[in-house]
C-alpha cells in the first residue's frame with residue numbers, strides 16, 4: 001500500500017519557565033502589545049490555513065494558565081499536548097510522541113518545530129522554509145548569517161581572538177524535519193541538544209540553512225519584551241498600548 005502524501009504539522013514547545021526573562025511567570029504568557037506572547041506566535045501558523053495538518057502546543061503537564069491565556073484553544077486542527085519536559089529537547093521529543101499518538105502524525109510527515117518565544121516570525125518566512133525543505137532529503141531550519149564581528153573569549157572575559165564569521169549562522173526556528181527521523185535523532189542524542197538540527201546533525205546529516213530574519217529573535221532577556229512589542233505595534237500600524 002503506498003504511503004499517503006506527507007503532511008505538515010507544527011509543534012510549538014511552550015513548556016519553559018523563562019528563567020532568564022525576569023518575568024514573574026513563564027515568558028510565553030506575558031502580555032505583549034495587548035495579547036499574550038504565545039497568541040502572536042500561534043497567529044503566524046493559523047495564517048497558513050489548511051496547508052497545515054495540525055498545530056500543536058506542548059505545555060507542561062501541570063500548566064494551569066493555558067486555558068485562561070488562550071481561551072478557545074485548541075480549535076479545529078489544533079492540539080494541546082500536556083507533554084512538556086524538563087528541557088526543550090524533552091518537550092519536543094515527548095510532544096512528537098503525543099503528536100503521533102493523539103493527532104495521528106506518521107513518521108514520513110513533516111514537522112515544523114517552532115519556539116513559542118519567537119513571536120515575531122512571519123508567514124512568508126515559514127513559506128520560504130517549506131519551499132526550501134519539502135523536496136530536501138534531510139530538511140532544514142531558518143537561520144541568520146552572523147551580522148557582527150565574532151570574538152572568542154578567555155575564561156576571565158577578555159578577547160582570545162577574532163573568529164571567522166563567513167561560515168557561521170545563528171540557528172532560529174522553525175526547524176523542519178520528517179517526524180520519524182527527528183524522533184530517532186532525539187532519542188539518540190538525548191538532552192544534550194538545544195535544537196532539532198543538532199540532533200539531526202548527530203546522525204551525520206547536514207540540514208539546509210534557510211536565511212531567516214533578525215526580527216525572528218527569541219524573547220529571552222527582560223529587554224526583549226519591549227523590542228518585540230514595538231515590532232508588533234509597528235506591524236499593526238496602531239499606537240503603543
Ligand SMILES: Nc1ccn([C@@H]2O[C@H](COP(=O)(O)OP(=O)(O)OP(=O)(O)O)[C@@H](O)[C@H]2O)c(=O)n1
Pocket residue numbers: 012013014015016017018019020021027028058084085086087088089091092115116117118218219220
Ligand atoms: N523545558 C522546556 C524548556 C523550553 N521550552 C520552550 O522552548 C522554547 C525556547 O526555549 P528558551 O527560550 O530557552 O525558553 P525557556 O527555557 O523558557 O527560558 P530560559 O532558558 O531562560 O529558562 C520556549 O518557547 C520554551 O517555552 C519547552 O517547551 N520546554
Ligand SMILES: C[C@](O)(CO)[C@H](O)COP(=O)(O)O
Pocket residue numbers: 088115170171172173194195196218
Ligand atoms: C532552538 C533555538 O531557538 C535555536 O536558536 C534555541 O537553541 C533555544 O533556546 P535555548 O536557550 O538553547 O533553550
